[in-house]
Amino acid sequence: MTFDMQRKMYPVVMLSPFFLLVAVFYLVPTILTVLMSFTDMGYGMKWHFIGMRNFSAFMNFPFIGTIIRNTFVYVVFTLICNVGIGFCIALLTVFFMDENIHSRIIRTIWMLPRITPSIVLVIMWAWFFSSTDYGFLNKVTNFIGLEQIRWLSDHAMLAVITANTFIGISFAMLIFTSAMQSLPNDIFLAAEVDGSKKTTIIFSILLPAIKWPVMFVTIVQTLALMTSYETTLLLTNGGPVMDTTVWSLYAYKKAFNYSEFGHGAALSLVLVSVSFTLTLLLLRFFDFDEMMKNTRL
Amino acid sequence: MRRIIMLTMVLISAVAFANGTNEATATGGKKVIELTMFYMNEQERFELLEQAAVALNEHLAADNVEIKLINDHYAGSNRAEWRNNLSMRVVSGNAPELMAHSHANIPFFVEADYVKQVDDIINSPAYADAVQVLKETAMYKGHYYAIPMDIEARNIWYSKDNLRKIGLTDSDFDRMFEESLTGDFTMDDFLSLCQRVKNAGVSDYVFTHRPVTGPENPMTAMHFGCVFMDEKTGKLQLHKAAMEKNLQFYYDNVYTYGFTPAEMMDMSWDEISNVWATHKTTFWLGGVWNRHTLVRFTDYDETTSMDHWGIFMLPALEKGGKPLSVSNPYYYYISSKISDEKYKYAKMLFEEAAKPQYAVPYAIKSSHLAFNTRSAQDPAYKKDAHLSRSYHMLEFSVTEPHHEKFPIFSDVLTEAMSAVEHKKMSPAQAVDYMEKSLLSQMPDDIIILK
Structure with a gap:
């Protein structure tokens, strides 16, 4: 082997284990899922191609509109809460407070849901929202003389969004905190010297300066929420009736509760396609091409 | 370098082959028959079989054979998830020889060719006295595929403590x-x-029931006249008029009589278990095995708990009519991939395990009913008043239909109950709603009856 060939082969050899890993754990499952979505694969794991029947089956499902609406409400509102509250906490602990023990305690408290096992958290939320007299919120409403509220039936989506918000806030908070801490203090001081108000500094200087992390958090959280169902499954199991059944939960139930793997794969494929489209739209919304250009600073 | 690579590959192949075969192995001149049992929930289901294996091994010692579970x-x-996990094992060539799980898996296992037909075991003298409903349930498309292990019945539990407060006595409890x-x-x-x-206001709630999908929900539907399977076509069926009566029962309990709390179906399993x-x-629609729950949530044991709670069957709709119970029995299954030699020993093991000395301690410990007449007549079993008395309910017991789509049907029924109670x-x-949902989810497997 000539030296030139060796030089060309070297990166291929060095990178091949990683290519292999990506192929085995990402590429092959993706191809299999796409293929599976056109089959009637059930519990016996046997494949029979059935064309588009899985797709037409769920498009004809009379409650698919409810599932789409639930998914939209769940993703949009949880995302707004996650990103919004995460931003506010970062702003409070970095911009309005000096870096000290108090700001660290506040951030640590908001980190607790992230480091707690999700099953423990959901059990806590289930007790918090329990529709019976024994639920924490109902104990409070009873104490102040209000009527008992059936949180998990009359306000089930609110409960699901709230639980997910508290679990997800820490991610946005961490990214925004580190982004804000990395900004040079001079620009804020300069703005203050020029007589800018706090709101002007936040919206005209700080927010544009952390546009990258905001975009990153928004896209990652959107994709995570589109595919997440664990909290909903454990808290309401998609009910009452189908009031909190989101697309990913429906796909999970089809594939794993009813062993309709082909149907579940078709639902997942649609979910992935929608998520991909959403990502492109968000990149456009944040003007990704513009951000990729060299900074003028 | 090449030699090292070759040697490594040979070694890896040898190890893989040794793992993959999992056939009978000889240890110290003794033939060891390894049987792996894959199951979930109570470990007593394995221990029962393990005890039978110990006794059987004493007999097999003469032939220099040992069964290792x-x-x-x-x-x-x-x-x-357990069922899917099993599927992965079978497909990847790692099928366990034995499984223990609910009867509801029979159609899944048989259609996927995961389990072996066991006509010879069920027709053997060891299972001749098995409860009839268990034998019927083990049959699918004309053959037996499951080996009885336990059975329970479902009934209404009541709080004796609460009913005593409104003047009922022990003789009333017996009479009921x-x-x-x-x-x-x-x-x-x-x-x-x-x-x-x-x-009298003796309890927060009067009548509560299972808040999640499970056999109690189809049970009341059956009681109100729903027949879930059309025997001729093998399709599931929704009997709309009977189902409406069933849902009306739940509606009335919440809104007409105020017996059931409207938030009933928002409760978790642990929450409702603690409540009752x-x-x-005062009343709870559950299973005889729920005595296990009482022991778990209170300071009472198997005997003293029954001083405070009692049972009666889901009552007949009219005088002289029949009560009803739905059982969800667990069975042992044998893998279709098992070798003939291992099957021979597995058969011997299950025939041994059918003896009361194994079945009765398991039944008492897990609050399940005796699965054969010998066990029901066993003095230790008879001494357990709750189980002994509950055994009579098996006469009125049926099981949920064997159909791969029944889990969907059962979930849709739970959704309908939730819709009505909310x-x-x-x-x-x-x-x-049920009709729409079922027609779209299983168009080829459902019949709608007006």
């Missing part, structure tokens, strides 16, 4: 049970009793 306990609690068997204690009598409890174990409800739909609307 390997405990492959699945730690999760989701039944569908006996009359529920004969059809003299009817649904109207039960509802009247509920009304007395409500008027602490007498916050007043999101009237019973008639909920039945229409």
Whole structure:
């Protein structure tokens, strides 16, 4: 082997284990899922191609509109809460407070849901929202003389969004905190010297300066929420009736509760396609091409 | 370098081959028959078989053979996940020889060719006295595929402590049970009793039931006339009029009589278990094995708990009618991939395990019923008043239909019950919802009857 060939082969050899890993754990499952979505694969794991029947089956499902609406409400509102509250906490602990023990305690408290096992958290939320007299919120409403509220039936989506918000806030908070801490203090001081108000500094200087992390958090959280169902499954199991059944939960139930793997794969494929489209739209919304250009600073 | 690579590959192949074969192995001149059992929930199901293996090995010692059982306990609690896990094992060539799980898996296992036909075991003298409903349930498409292990019945539990407060005595409790068997204690009598409890205000709730999908929900539907399977076509069926009566029963209990809390179906399993174990409800629709729950949530043991709670059957709808119980028995299964030699020893093992000395301690410990006559006649079993008395309910026991789509049907029924109890739909609307949902989810497997 000539030296030139060796030089060309070297990166291929060095990178091949990683290519292999990506192929085995990402590429092959993706191809299999796409293929599976056109089959009637059930519990016996046997494949029979059935064309588009899985797709037409769920498009004809009379409650698919409810599932789409639930998914939209769940993703949009949880995302707004996650990103919004995460931003506010970062702003409070970095911009309005000096870096000290108090700001660290506040951030640590908001980190607790992230480091707690999700099953423990959901059990806590289930007790918090329990529709019976024994639920924490109902104990409070009873104490102040209000009527008992059936949180998990009359306000089930609110409960699901709230639980997910508290679990997800820490991610946005961490990214925004580190982004804000990395900004040079001079620009804020300069703005203050020029007589800018706090709101002007936040919206005209700080927010544009952390546009990258905001975009990153928004896209990652959107994709995570589109595919997440664990909290909903454990808290309401998609009910009452189908009031909190989101697309990913429906796909999970089809594939794993009813062993309709082909149907579940078709639902997942649609979910992935929608998520991909959403990502492109968000990149456009944040003007990704513009951000990729060299900074003028 | 090449030699090292070759040697490594040969070694890896040898190890893989040794793992993959898992056939009978010889240890110290003795032939060891390894049988792996894959199951979930109570480990007693394995221990029962393990004890039988110890006794059997004494006989087999003369032939220099030893059965070695390997405990492959699945730690999760989701039944569908266990089933999917098994599927992965079978497809990847690692099928366990034995499984233990609910009868509901029979259609899945048979259609996927995961389990072996066991006609010879069920027709053997060891299983001749097995409870009839267990034999019927083990049969699928004309053959037996499952080996009986336990059975339970479902009934209405009541708090004796609460009923004593409204003047009922131990003789009333005995009478209620006996009359529920004969059809003299009817649904109207039960509802009247509920009304007395409500008027006296002795408990927070009067009547509570399973808040999640499970056999109790189809049970009341069957009681109101739903027949879930059309025997001729093998398709599932929704009997709309009967289902509406069933849902009306739940609706009335919440909104007409005020016996059941409207938030009933928002409760978790643990929450409702705690509610009925602490007498916050007087009546609870559950299974005989729920005594296990009482022991878990209170300071009582198997015997003393029955001083505070009692049972009667889901009462007949009219005088002289029949009560009903739905059983969800667990069975042992043998893999279709098992070798003939291992099957021979597995058969011997199950025939040994059918003896009362193994079945009875398991039944008492797990609060399940005896699965054969010998066990039911066993003095230790008879001494357990709750299990001994409950055994009579098996005469009125049926099981859920064997159909791969029944889990969907059962979930849709739970959704309809939830809709009615939350007043999101009237019973008639909920039945229409069921019809729509079932027709779209299983168009080729459902018949709608007006």
